[in-house]
Amino acid sequence: MTKNQNDYLQNRNVAGFKTLSLERGGEKELIWHSIQPFLAEAPENASILDYGCGTGWLAYKAATEYSMKAFGYDPSEKMIETAQENFQHKNLQFSTTMEEAEGLRFDISFMIFVPPAINTAEDLYAAFKDVQHHLKPNGLLIVVTANPENVFYRHAYYEGISPENNVKSGTPYQVKIYAADNALVAEVTDYFWSSHDIERIATEAGFTLNTSICFADKNTPNNTKPSNLPYKLYKLSSASI
Numbered sequence: 221m222t223k224n225q226n227d228y229l230q231n232r233n234v235a236g237f238k239t240l241s242l243e244r245g246g247e248k249e250l251i252w253h254s255i256q257p258f259l260a261e262a263p264e265n266a267s268i269l270d271y272g273c274g275t276g277w278l279a280y281k282a283a284t285e286y287s288m289k290a291f292g293y294d295p296s297e298k299m300i301e302t303a304q305e306n307f308q309h310k311n312l313q314f315s316t317t318m319e320e321a322e323g324l325r326f327d328i329s330f331m332i333f334v335p336p337a338i339n340t341a342e343d344l345y346a347a348f349k350d351v352q353h354h355l356k357p358n359g360l361l362i363v364v365t366a367n368p369e370n371v372f373y374r375h376a377y378y379e380g381i382s383p384e385n386n387v388k389s390g391t392p393y394q395v396k397i398y399a400a401d402n403a404l405v406a407e408v409t410d411y412f413w414s415s416h417d418i419e420r421i422a423t424e425a426g427f428t429l430n431t432s433i434c435f436a437d438k439n440t441p442n443n444t445k446p447s448n449l450p451y452k453l454y455k456l457s458s459a460s461i
């Protein structure tokens with residue numbers, strides 16, 4: 221892991237993740253709504269990998285609402301400590317290392333808002349490869365992230381990024397993190413990965429893109445073009461052998 225990425229994690233930790241953006245404005249509920257069908261369709265007793273699980277909400281919901289065996293991985297010790305404090309369940313395990321999952325093969329995996337936390341194409345490739353290694357043949361990977369073609373809509377989050385700036389994939393940008401009462405709690409660096417690069421790198425790591433879809437939150441103007449909606453979900457499947 222590069223120094224920058226450690227800084228990113230440190231900054232996130234300083235902010236205290238409970239106050240971060242996923243808790244704001246119903247965003248977490250929106251993401252849950254977008255991924256729930258994949259859990260509902262999964263085989264009985266399916267196992268899930270929540271890769272870059274942060275404070276563990278998704279792994280916990282899968283374990284408790286879908287009786288799945290859930291493994292939450294995040295390289296940040298602080299995130300995993302918080303996840304372990306927040307959520308305990310017999311079907312739930314959190315770890316800062318994927319070594320604890322060695323030998324396990326999952327039916328379905330999720331990467332929720334993880335690409336913006338990764339600062340090099342090599343690390344993004346390594347993350348996809350790691351997920352691929354831990355999936356069953358034909359296992360699913362669901363990636364949900366800010367639609368990289370539309371980082372512009374929330375100017376408070378993505379200052380300095382604008383269509384006129386001709387942003388290159390992999391570009392760092394400053395993100396302001398607000399608490400529920402709109403107080404500024406931290407500024408961190410996130411990374412802009414184009415959809416093209418996310419799809420290319422995932423494919424190089426052995427995934428096949430089944431479909432992708434952009435979706436909106438309630439703050440999105442009605443006349444927004446479908447491809448410019450603020451969130452993007454990618455459904456990928458791992459190699460069959």
Ligand SMILES: C[S@@+](CC[C@H](N)C(=O)[O-])C[C@H]1O[C@@H](n2cnc3c(N)ncnc32)[C@H](O)[C@@H]1O
Binds near residue numbers: 296
């Ligand atoms: C914006 S947070 C999202 C957390 C969680 N998925 C959620 O939905 O709340 C991004 C997470 O990615 C983690 N992360 C950073 N680099 C990573 C990497 N190389 N592999 C996996 N996770 C990483 C960070 O520690 C952080 O918890």
